[in-house]
Ligand code: NAP
């Protein structure tokens with residue numbers, strides 16, 4: 001049987017999983033690839049760190065030249081996170097003639113154009129299944145299996161850490177503790193701020209929007225709100241109303257028949273009706289609901305973060321590269337190239353949706369009427385209202401505050417935002433009204 005020599009750069013959570021699969025399951029991989037994948041080098045930053053996989057003596061080093069200088073090594077898994085030095089490492093690997101597999105969505109969302117152009121120029125390929133949704137094979141499905149379709153929309157839970165934290169909060173666990181647990185389990189980024197503020201999901205959505213719609217949208221231009229704004233009270237009220245809160249990443253053609261109308265893209269905590277597939281995604285799982293004009297709705301679900309699920313996607317890409325499949329797809333798809341179909345992001349203010357509002361108001365006569373009046377001025381119709389009696393028995397009536405929860409009928413993002421700004425200026429309302437989209 002032929003052998004393809006491979007290497008790994010970066011042996012943290014994901015790199016360790018990749019090494020374990022290559023070293024412990026070589027026979028299985030050889031059966032699927034029709035060739036052996038021989039791990040020749042593993043480059044790390046700090047040799048003194050203990051690793052969760054037994055790497056044979058002599059393989060581990062801090063010297064990238066041991067990979068770039070060896071023409072026999074054909075495929076490299078680049079598993080260093082962040083932008084620098086990951087970007088330089090990617091460039092050096094491509095320039096030294098390697099085909100590269102990466103899980104680094106931050107790098108692709110920021111410098112995908114440059115790196116894909118370089119790979120094309122050099123006749124090399126980049127594979128990145130693990131960069132979105134970890135172990136869930138969404139990249140291959142969108143770029144290959146659904147290529148007969150015009151994708152109309154995709155809605156996904158793309159950040160495992162956020163979904164894990166929300167699931168923990170639903171069980172009554174505290175936010176900070178849930179973040180620490182996600183870090184301990186290897187789901188979170190080196191800087192978990194990127195997970196909880198919606199940036200990681202926006203980076204993944206930018207990649208999917210490229211693949212599914214040919215959209216050139218930079219992740220920083222995607223309107224995004226993270227779960228760091230979600231309060232346990234909102235989880236409770238959402239539950240009372242029959243919903244769960246999920247961090248949804250959405251890309252949707254405003255008019256499926258006319259892509260010139262633009263693409264709605266956003267990342268935000270969203271109320272999703274209990275029992276619907278996205279609402280029931282728990283823990284570090286990810287899910288993506290894709291609608292294509294020919295196939296209809298298809299749903300992908302599985303672990304979106306963690307060592308072995310992510311390694312599963314990386315090693316599958318390595319096998320595809322060893323076999324030669326990726327090189328063909330890479331050349332054909334022309335990703336991040338000027339030949340991609342173009343669609344622009346639409347003005348987010350015009351996007352229609354239903355909204356959940358939670359206000360903290362003085363428990364006085366006329367307050368609800370004032371709030372309803374402002375919503376009415378902006379053509380926003382109220383679907384339901386919850387106000388529980390104030391808890392503090394005997395407190396001074398004038399000082400009592402209560403939560404007022406309002407579900408609206410469909411209105412535009414711009415109108416709702418403006419109405420909430422006005423509501424927040426009412427003397428009886430404490431500024432900081434919570435506003436979340438509702439997906440029915
Ligand atoms: P990690 O645990 O922080 O590991 C990063 C590794 O990169 C470490 O082993 C580190 O070496 C190594 N490294 C850093 N700078 C280096 C350099 N200059 N030369 C060589 N090695 C260097 O990160 P991770 O969780 O494995 O994530 C890796 C990538 O996969 C990230 O882009 C991440 O976004 C993505 N990803 C992660 C997951 C997940 O569930 N964790 C899922 C999907 C995608 P030392 O160990 O020696 O410091």
Ligand code: HSE
Pocket residue numbers: 131133134158159160161162187188189195200304305306
């Ligand atoms: N930190 C990421 C997440 C890892 O939680 O989803 C997978 O990309």
